[in-house]
Amino acid sequence: MLASISRPLSLAAAAVTLCTSASANSHVFPPVDTSEWAFSDHYLWARQSQGIGGDGTDQPPGVPFLPDIPFAMNDSFPYSPPFYPTPNASGQGIWAEPVRKAREYIQSFNLTQRVQLVTGVGWQQGPCVGNIAAIPEVGFPGLCLQDSPLGVRFADNVNVWPTGLTTAATFSSDLAYQRGKGMGREHKTKGVNIQLGPGMNHHAFAAGGRNWEMGGADPYLSGESAYHTIKGMQESGVQACAKHYIGNDQEHFRNEGSVNIEARAMREIYLHPFMRSVQADAATLMASYNLLNNSWSAQNSYQLNEVLYTELGFQGAVISDWGAQHSGVASANAGLSMTMPGDELCCFTGQNSSFWGRNLTEAVNNGTVAASQLENMGVRILAAWFLLGQDDPDYPKPNFDSFDLSTPINKHVNVNKLYNTQELRRHIASAGTVLVKNEKKKNGYRALPLKKPNGHTPNHLAVLGSDAGPAFLGANGIADRGGVDGTLGIGWGSGSADYSYLISPYEALQGRAVFDGTAFSWSFDDYNLKQAKKISDERIGIDAAVVFLQSDSGEGYITVDGNAGDRNNLTAWHAGDELVKAVASVQSNTIVVMHSPGQMDVEAWIENPNVTAVIFAHMPGAESGNSIRDVLYGDYVPSGRLPYTVAKNRTDYESEVTYVNRSAPGVAPQLNYTDGLLVDYRHFDAKNITPRFEFGFGLSYTSFEIGEAHGEWINGDHNSKRNNDGHGKEHGKSHGHPGKSYDDQVGHDDGNSPPNTIPTQSPFVGTKVLPASLFKDVYKLTFSIRNTGDYDGHEVPQAYLRFPASAGEPPKVLRKFDRVFVPKGETKEVTWIFNAYDFSHYSAKQHKWIRSEGEYEILIGKSSRKIKRKVKVEGVKQKTT
């Protein structure tokens, strides 16, 4: 099952031109209501205030906008307004000293050297996947940029960590942090300056090819995952690179499609994890391949200059994805800081040209790019470098060669001998394993764990499926993991790394069987149903059969079995469903384990009574076998939760990968995100669709009770008393004024601002970094968790917020979660602090964050649908920030 690798071809597609043809008008699919976007993004204001577009007159900003001004000969396409200039890095927070040093240092760089600092040396022209050359004249050692978000790519003796999605499924900020720290240390040891991760594009499509690299379908979940991963990585000394900014949620058309997102969903859903990355002081961000609202992400001045640098106050550098740059002057002025890998459109051998390099020198010389703009780009790159202390002369130099492991550069540094992270990686993989079905058997015990509380272990266990076994060609037999061979530890593409070992489930389970005296049979042939039945038949004394299924996906430059990155279907690959049904026809204790990039369609067998236990094991990395063995035998009490919703029917999902371009030839495919805020469980809740398994769901071997919950306003934000859930004694109300925490003007969410709030100039002029008050802690929630079962274990409580109807939010949205260890018979108190942002929504009309007036409710549960406690948060007054 080898892949066809077509990187140059997929990049060639990037040459498609934009919607400049009037005839394109009739080919928009599906029709989009752009009225909200137009107003929300104030594009005409911006255009008029800058003399761009408009009707050619120089009306002062602030005049009523004219809805029918043509732009690019087609105003029916979503439009991204210009925003210039790029704000300078201001040195806020912990960036003060790094920015100061960067400004000082860059004075020693001449024009050519500054251009060198921002221009990669070209694909395969250095040891790393991206390289900034050393500039010895000024003592700059150069930069090594290296994939991936789960380990050092293209290097030997490194670790393949559990994937981003597996980590998200742990619902544990601590494990995200520890993973980040462990990976960051390995990257630094190998001489990497910038680790190209974490990824956070996973809100739109169940079949999205790179979902397994990302942090889950909910923005808060992926935001926390990103925040803590970055904290961990950067604590190890490596620069993080939050990617892909923004909207690269599917692989089809990633190089030429325009992802069209309206302002509110952009802020609340897609931007949120990037905002958390900025709050974690991510050193760099990666601009994605796609266009956003018909402007390439790497030259989208609104998304970079306004949203990222101004609203979020990002201080670091923006790096183009590999070949995502499409212009020289425009990208420099729009806020791109570094081009990667440096040559035009990446990766065409023999192509040494660059949009920047000499062209940028010329642009500065002829004044089309201001010298100060180039300086600012360089300052951002150097500030990120200083922030991480990489100016230390002892910071390791690259000691591996991505493209040839036999050259003398390779020192074969063995990270495992330096740092033993095996237990941690195994732990994260087990914690990201989600048990979704576990039936009681006639003997009174549930199917899992295999080792019963009375000590009994199976007499004879059967293991089925190619996904249980080792790879025929070896763990790295297929480049970039672009094909399946044996068990599936990670997906394919640049998000992969080479294994230094891979423990298959078969190896781990057979080892355990020998230890317990359990007889052990296996078959790896997914298609040989006869053999599968023969060895798992309970009439011959088999106690349980574990069927391993898989489904794979990855980055679009590789196609595996017809899957061009994105999955074509969500069912198990090979004859997986048939295999389960065959085994279940002869074995009343059939346990199904799935390795997958995310959602699976399990409908073919999920209700079969002989399928007694089902596990989403995600992609566990090298510790695959050990981690699943720990869960199956109860050495690890499962606590993983689904970081997405699993639907009964594929059509139940809110949206679908666009596989077929319906735009006119020469027009960028229009990928319209028409679901707005209704992504994942928000959609299922709003549309009243019963999923197979809801977001946040996962079973344990023990049981927990969530106790009475209390909420109260803190920090003088509100003069309320405590708010209790329906089981408490106090049913306090929160009344009163909202306090003094918001220093901005008050507005109304209906778009009809009172006279004193009408801006007197272009809204952009007043736009500024989100104020600290928006992130001030305002509300405290406490509750208890009691472990009422027979095992010590972790509960994963989740708090969802229900907004007042006037806010126009989905029925509930995740705001807090944690993975809490509670020994059996014991009780733990949980305290969660909410900030003002948590209670706010984005008003596209006002371009501000609003806290609506009315009754809020906090729903505390074990999943998005298993709500156990409710706390009313009453009398909240409106605030605008």
Ligand code: BGC
């Ligand atoms: C991917 C990035 C990756 C880069 C460098 C691109 O194709 O989208 O995620 O970091 O290549 O390999």
